[in-house]
Amino acid sequence: xxxxxxxTEERLTRDELRSLFLFxxxxxxxxxxxxxxxxxxxxxxxxxxxxxxxxxxxxxxxxNGTLTLNRxxxxxxxxxxxxxxxxxxxxAMQSYLEDGDKLTYTATAHALTDCRLFVLRAGDFxxxxxxxxxxxxxxxxxxxxxxxxxxxxxxxxxxxxxLGSLAAGLTHELNNPAAAAVRANAGLRKGVEHMRxxxxxxxxxxxxxxxxxxxxxxxEEAVQMVASxxxxxxxxxxxxxxxxxxxxxxxxxxxxxxxxxxxxGAGTTTEFLERVMSSTPADLQANVLHWLASTLETELxxxxxxxxxxxxxxxxxxxxxxxxxxxxxxxxxxIHAGLKSTLTxxxxxxAGIEVVKEFDRSLPPVPVYGGELNQVWTNLIDNAVQAMAGxxxxxxxxxxxxxxxxxxxxVCDNGPGIPAENRQRIFEPFFTTKPVGQGTGLGxxxxxxxxxxxxxxxxxxxxxxxGAIFYFxxxxxxxxxx
Numbered sequence: 001x002x003x004x005x006x007x008t009e010e011r012l013t014r015d016e017l018r019s020l021f022l023f024x025x026x027x028x029x030x031x032x033x034x035x036x037x038x039x040x041x042x043x044x045x046x047x048x049x050x051x052x053x054x055x056x057x058x059x060x061x062x063x064n065g066t067l068t069l070n071r072x073x074x075x076x077x078x079x080x081x082x083x084x085x086x087x088x089x090x091x092a093m094q095s096y097l098e099d100g101d102k103l104t105y106t107a108t109a110h111a112l113t114d115c116r117l118f119v120l121r122a123g124d125f126x127x128x129x130x131x132x133x134x135x136x137x138x139x140x141x142x143x144x145x146x147x148x149x150x151x152x153x154x155x156x157x158x159x160x161x162x163l164g165s166l167a168a169g170l171t172h173e174l175n176n177p178a179a180a181a182v183r184a185n186a187g188l189r190k191g192v193e194h195m196r197x198x199x200x201x202x203x204x205x206x207x208x209x210x211x212x213x214x215x216x217x218x219x220e221e222a223v224q225m226v227a228s229x230x231x232x233x234x235x236x237x238x239x240x241x242x243x244x245x246x247x248x249x250x251x252x253x254x255x256x257x258x259x260x261x262x263x264x265g266a267g268t269t270t271e272f273l274e275r276v277m278s279s280t281p282a283d284l285q286a287n288v289l290h291w292l293a294s295t296l297e298t299e300l301x302x303x304x305x306x307x308x309x310x311x312x313x314x315x316x317x318x319x320x321x322x323x324x325x326x327x328x329x330x331x332x333x334x335i336h337a338g339l340k341s342t343l344t345x346x347x348x349x350x351a352g353i354e355v356v357k358e359f360d361r362s363l364p365p366v367p368v369y370g371g372e373l374n375q376v377w378t379n380l381i382d383n384a385v386q387a388m389a390g391x392x393x394x395x396x397x398x399x400x401x402x403x404x405x406x407x408x409x410x411v412c413d414n415g416p417g418i419p420a421e422n423r424q425r426i427f428e429p430f431f432t433t434k435p436v437g438q439g440t441g442l443g444x445x446x447x448x449x450x451x452x453x454x455x456x457x458x459x460x461x462x463x464x465x466x467g468a469i470f471y472f473x474x475x476x477x478x479x480x481x482x
Contacts (some may be wrong), residue, residue, distance in 0.1 A: 003041055003049050005057055005121060009039040012118055020061055020087040020118070026219060030132060037124040041117045049117070051108035056092035056103040059125040059136055062086075065115030069107040078424055080107060092122035096129040096137055114125045171379050181308035188301040215291055222268060222292055223299050229267025251277060252286045259293035266296040332365035335373070335409060335474075339398060344376040349385050356397040363400055366407050366474045376447040380411040380470050383444070387415030387468065406456070406473035414467040418460065425462065447472075 002399035014031045017023050017038075023031060040063070043049055052072060066084040079252065094103055107244040130137050232240065241260045247270050263273070273289070280288050336359055343355065388394035390415065397412040419428065427448045451472045458472035 003043065003058060003060065003117070003119060007039040007119075008041055011035055012038065012040060017118075020025055020217040020295050022061065022087055022089055026132075030128070034120065037128075038118055041119050043111045043115045043117060045111055045113045047116075048109050049090060049111055050105050052105050052108040054105055056095065056105050057122050058091045059089065059093060059095065059122060060091040060109070061087055061089045061118040063116040063118055066112040067115055068110050068112060070110065082112070084113075092125070095122035096128035097126075097141060136208045177308040177312050181305050181312075184301045187304070188298060192298070211366060215288060218292065219295050222266065222272070222296055224321050225268060225272070226266045226296065226299050226303065229265065232255075232264070234332065244270065247273070250288060251289060253289055256288075259290065262293045262297045262300065265300055267297065286356070332367050333373075334365055335363065335368070335400060335407065336361065338374045339377055339400075339409075342374055342381060343398075346378065346381055346385075349382065350396065352394065353385065353388065354393075354395040356395060358397065358399040363402055363407055364476050366476060372450045373454075376450050376472070377411075379444065380466065381446045383470075384411055384413035384415070384468075387413050391415065403473060405476050407476060408471055408473050410469050410471040412463055412467060412469045414463065416463065417462055417466060418468050423460070427458075432471045 012035055014028060014035060017031045017034055023034065026034070040400050043065075049067065050058065052070075062083070062085070062405055064084075064086060066082070068083075069081040070076070070079050070194060090107070090109060091105065097103070133447070136236070149274050241264050244260040246258045248260060253259070276288065276292070277285050339357075339359075343350065367437065384396055385394075388396070391414070393414070395414045397410070399408075399410040399412070401408050427444050448458055451474070454474055456472055456474040460470045463469050
């Protein structure tokens with residue numbers, strides 16, 4: 001159990017208070033004030049003196065015994081200090097600030113042995129310090145609020161950097177399909193122009209009736225083959241083009257090299273073309289092949305434009321999902337949707353990296369702030385990518401599973417791992433191992449805060465085959481969602 005705010009009857013004398021180094025320079029009147037408002041509390045070995053994260057209500061000094069101060073780092077309870085020094089102080093030590101009543105304990109104190117403590121209410125301590133040391137309070141407030149404002153500014157800078165990275169990646173990803181659509185449209189314009197000329201020739205009876213008859217029956221069949229065209233390697237494609245070029249030249253096609261790639265891309269086989277030629281007069285065969293190639297090229301260009309605009313639409317949809325536009329800020333969401341959109345947004349950074357997805361699609365929706373959670377995905381995946389920079393066998397593995405009443409997500413890389421000397425500091429604000437200008441040291445700290453605000457926990461472990469595994473658990477139900 002933790003120390004309460006109800007005073008005991010036992011007090012310290014003026015001389016006993018002066019023996020504590022924190023109070024040794026105080027006047028008799030000041031010591032009398034502390035003696036009146038403070039009290040002595042005994043805490044048995046094994047008890048918790050105060051809890052990290054709870055409202056900071058007490059200032060505590062150790063009179064005798066041994067205690068530890070621990071901080072939570074992910075799921076781990078990390079011991080920061082172990083001491084038996086008489087007079088050591090902890091608790092609401094910043095209660096002298098203007099918003100001191102809004103602060104929380106930054107560590108958990110445990111009694112390793114029976115401990116004897118001197119206890120003051122935070123309000124009494126803060127009032128006394130502000131009254132006795134006004135100049136020092138101004139200096140301390142300036143230092144504290146200056147550091148807090150700096151952290152906020154750098155945190156905003158971190159978000160702007162993430163936004164800039166996102167915008168750059170999205171722009172790069174959008175540029176490729178947009179450029180492909182422009183190129184395909186230019187080619188299609190030429191094809192349509194060619195078709196208009198052919199139509200004019202038909203209208204003026206300049207096209208042989210036998211040519212039209214030969215084309216009517218095979219055009220649609222050839223176009224239908226485009227949808228089932230096989231995926232070819234570069235070598236297979238080159239061999240097919242050489243084969244078709246030789247075949248076309250046998251039928252008197254002088255520019256066979258230019259239309260052979262069209263037939264290959266459309267999945268047209270020599271067997272199909274042989275069947276077409278068998279029913280086509282010899283003097284029309286070259287014209288039929290050219291017309292057929294023109295028809296297939298138009299279809300391929302239409303498919304390319306369709307693929308390009310679909311890709312653009314997918315990217316815009318992913319960006320919308322990533323930012324959770326037009327969505328409630330707190331919602332029950334499928335975590336896989338956020339992961340998928342984040343992978344789409346970061347596709348440029350993931351080039352050359354094998355991405356393995358081991359998802360449990362049966363997981364229930366989790367109550368989350370979707371936009372903030374996507375920031376966690378971005379930070380963890382971006383860190384994993386940087387850890388594997390330059391590795392020819394780089395592999396990013398994403399896993400999801402149900403662990404009791406929590407949904408667990410793991411982001412794994414096969415990089416060099418986290419050095420032992422850095423493991424206790426990875427969630428610490430401003431701590432970074434990246435070169436100057438490449439990191440603010442707030443990515444994991446922000447991620448920790450987001451997961452903690454959702455009632456979850458975040459941590460890391462070493463992968464069996466090398467690398468690092470960052471994981472976090474989110475509750476399937478939350479008080480806020482309920």
